[in-house]
Amino acid sequence: xxxxxxxxxxxxxxxxxxLLLLYALPLLWLLAKSFTGAEGLTLKPYIEFFSDxxxxxxxxxxLSVALWVTLVCLVVGxxxxxxxxxxGAALQIAMLVAIILPLSVGVVVKAFAWxxxxxxxxxxxxxxVATGVWDEPQRLLFTxxxxxxxxxxxxxxxxxxxxxxxxxLIDPRLLEAGATLGxxxxxxxxxxxxxLTLPGVVSGLAxxxxxxxxxxxxxxxxxxxxxxxxxxLTGRSFLFMRNEQLGSTTxxxxxxxxxxxxxxxxxxARRLGSRx
Amino acid sequence: xxxxxxxxxEKSFGAALVLGGVDxxxxxxxxxxxxxxxxxxxxxxxRIVAGLLAVDRGTVAxxxxxxxxxxxxxxxxxxxxxxYALFPHLTVAENVAFGLKAHRRSAGETKDxxxxxxxxxxxxxxxxxxxxxxxxxxxxxxxxxxxxxxRPKLLLLDEPFSALDRKLRETMQIELRRLLRELGTTSVFxxxxxxxALTMSDRIAVMNRGAIEQxxxxxxxxxxxxxxxxxxxxGLSTRLAGTSLGTDDGIVLVETALGRLRAPGSFVKGAxxxxxxxxxxxxxxxxxxxxxxxxxxxxxxxxxVQLHFEVRDGDQLMVETSDLPQVPAPGSEMTLGWSSADxxxxxxx
Numbered sequence: 314x315x316x317x318x319x320x321x322x323x324x325x326x327x328x329x330x331x332l333l334l335l336y337a338l339p340l341l342w343l344l345a346k347s348f349t350g351a352e353g354l355t356l357k358p359y360i361e362f363f364s365d366x367x368x369x370x371x372x373x374x375x376l377s378v379a380l381w382v383t384l385v386c387l388v389v390g391x392x393x394x395x396x397x398x399x400x401g402a403a404l405q406i407a408m409l410v411a412i413i414l415p416l417s418v419g420v421v422v423k424a425f426a427w428x429x430x431x432x433x434x435x436x437x438x439x440x441x442v443a444t445g446v447w448d449e450p451q452r453l454l455f456t457x458x459x460x461x462x463x464x465x466x467x468x469x470x471x472x473x474x475x476x477x478x479x480x481x482l483i484d485p486r487l488l489e490a491g492a493t494l495g496x497x498x499x500x501x502x503x504x505x506x507x508x509l510t511l512p513g514v515v516s517g518l519a520x521x522x523x524x525x526x527x528x529x530x531x532x533x534x535x536x537x538x539x540x541x542x543x544x545x546l547t548g549r550s551f552l553f554m555r556n557e558q559l560g561s562t563t564x565x566x567x568x569x570x571x572x573x574x575x576x577x578x579x580x581x582a583r584r585l586g587s588r589x
Numbered sequence: 590x591x592x593x594x595x596x597x598x599e600k601s602f603g604a605a606l607v608l609g610g611v612d613x614x615x616x617x618x619x620x621x622x623x624x625x626x627x628x629x630x631x632x633x634x635x636r637i638v639a640g641l642l643a644v645d646r647g648t649v650a651x652x653x654x655x656x657x658x659x660x661x662x663x664x665x666x667x668x669x670x671x672x673y674a675l676f677p678h679l680t681v682a683e684n685v686a687f688g689l690k691a692h693r694r695s696a697g698e699t700k701d702x703x704x705x706x707x708x709x710x711x712x713x714x715x716x717x718x719x720x721x722x723x724x725x726x727x728x729x730x731x732x733x734x735x736x737x738x739x740r741p742k743l744l745l746l747d748e749p750f751s752a753l754d755r756k757l758r759e760t761m762q763i764e765l766r767r768l769l770r771e772l773g774t775t776s777v778f779x780x781x782x783x784x785x786a787l788t789m790s791d792r793i794a795v796m797n798r799g800a801i802e803q804x805x806x807x808x809x810x811x812x813x814x815x816x817x818x819x820x821x822x823x824g825l826s827t828r829l830a831g832t833s834l835g836t837d838d839g840i841v842l843v844e845t846a847l848g849r850l851r852a853p854g855s856f857v858k859g860a861x862x863x864x865x866x867x868x869x870x871x872x873x874x875x876x877x878x879x880x881x882x883x884x885x886x887x888x889x890x891x892x893x894v895q896l897h898f899e900v901r902d903g904d905q906l907m908v909e910t911s912d913l914p915q916v917p918a919p920g921s922e923m924t925l926g927w928s929s930a931d932x933x934x935x936x937x938x
């Protein structure tokens with residue numbers, strides 16, 4: 314009760330009002346819509362949704378693409394965050410600009426750029442042929458790997474920045490202390506760096522996964538209608554099929570999926586972290 | 590061959606020479622302090638011995654083995670860091686167990702060692718606490734227990750007391766010294782605090798500008814500082830600029846602003862010299878060397894009184910005495926005396 318008497322708590326009022334009116338209420342409306350049939354409260358939309366194998370495919374598409382994007386971001390972003398945190402002042406600023414500046418370019422612009430990069434004669438294809446991975450040029454555009462590649466690039470800053478902010482705060486002497494205690498480099502990394510960076514990794518994972526699971530523009534431009542995700546399906550239901558019931562149902566399923574993955578992964582990470 | 594032998598260690602950072610060919614030999618079980626002002630290269634030397642920094646030139650040998658090129662985790666050299674560098678995600682016991690696990694000691698052995706070393710630093714009751722919940726003194730003890738638990742051949746301590754308040758620092762100094770003596774651990778201790786170095790060390794290396802100016806017992810360093818720097822850095826002193834009037838039978842007669850004074854040594858006539866005396870060696874009243882001076886300031890320090898006298902610019906005349914019936918008033922003329930054997934003489938710096 315004390316917190317309420319603290320005038321500082323009043324500072325949260327504008328943000329709370331904003332979120333309540335413009336976010337929580339519409340979301341509640343959506344939730345209510347998905348559970349309301351002609352005869353009142355019903356689970357019918359959900360039963361219908363899950364009895365159609367096509368929809369299972371949509372859920373699978375959504376989750377697998379989101380997981381791949383998150384994985385690519387983690388593998389690329391984790392070492393990048395270290396390089397960023399340990400770089401000299403000038404280089405660090407240059408790297409930060411390179412990471413943050415692209416965020417100001419619209420997603421649509423970036424997605425169109427990736428369309429060019431992913432063409433049969435695009436850069437990625439040429440690179441893979443030149444390095445001998447592929448025998449001949451192939452089109453990556455409108456394929457799931459192409460989508461993952463493009464989306465991972467666009468979401469990468471959201472993995473690097475939270476990890477970077479944690480790494481920056483870790484005293485480099487902790488690794489030196491580990492070394493003087495007889496720990497080899499890999500052991501030091503696993504027992505010191507990994508657990509200490511885990512909070513940053515968890516927030517990076519949560520950011521990227523929740524954005525990747527709900528992305529709409531990027532799959533629309535990089536893979537098209539043949540590959541539906543929960544979010545493109547939601548869009549189609551509202552915009553083209555004029556089926557608000559289906560749209561709100563898929564939206565709620567998407568929300569439930571995203572929230573449960575993010576919450577459970579952070580819970581898991583915290584458990585692992587306390588044991589490491 | 591000594592237990593730890595650093596020879597010709599040289600290190601530059603860019604254009605700045607931080608260590609200019611340092612030699613240091615430490616015997617097994619010895620406690621040696623590296624004493625000097627910040628920037629004198631003492632921490633650089635410590636990091637080189639630990640393997641956290643590579644030498645540009647020179648070698649480091651420990652227990653008869655050349656370890657110059659070995660990475661830190663293969664050296665058997667423990668370090669207590671200035672900020673302790675405890676692992677914040679681990680408990681007190683897990684911090685102490687870290688090195689033992691890294692050395693792949695058995696679970697039983699690890700458990701016994703953790704218990705033993707936590708007992709030794711009186712932290713058994715804190716084993717399962719987070720290190721973040723500890724006070725500065727407790728954290729320092731965890732750092733010591735963690736470094737010692739793997740029984741390193743050599744323990745390096747980088748100003749481990751600098752973050753503690755004075756009273757706690759004194760207790761911890763005595764406790765740590767006792768612990769290291771009991772375990773027979775060879776130790777090199779970095780500090781800029783002369784009292785700390787004098788209290789704890791078997792020998793002190795006085796460092797200045799990347800070189801060791803004197804390496805000797807605390808008593809020898811205090812009584813017979815080898816250089817004006819060692820004189821100034823360790824303890825207080827009366828210092829008078831003067832000119833040699835010639836040497837006779839090992840005694841130099843020196844012309845100073847306070848008259849002609851005698852000191853053991855050998856300087857040709859006309860050589861500029863620096864004459865120094867420790868303040869507690871000077872008595873009230875005439876002696877072999879006698880000077881008259883006007884009292885500028887008297888500082889009462891409980892067990893003793895510190896007297897400062899008016900002298901020429903650049904000189905300093907200071908007396909510490911405990912047998913004055915009462916603190917004299919500033920402005921009074923006093924006669925001071927000391928024996929020539931207590932007088933130190935250096936070429937003018």
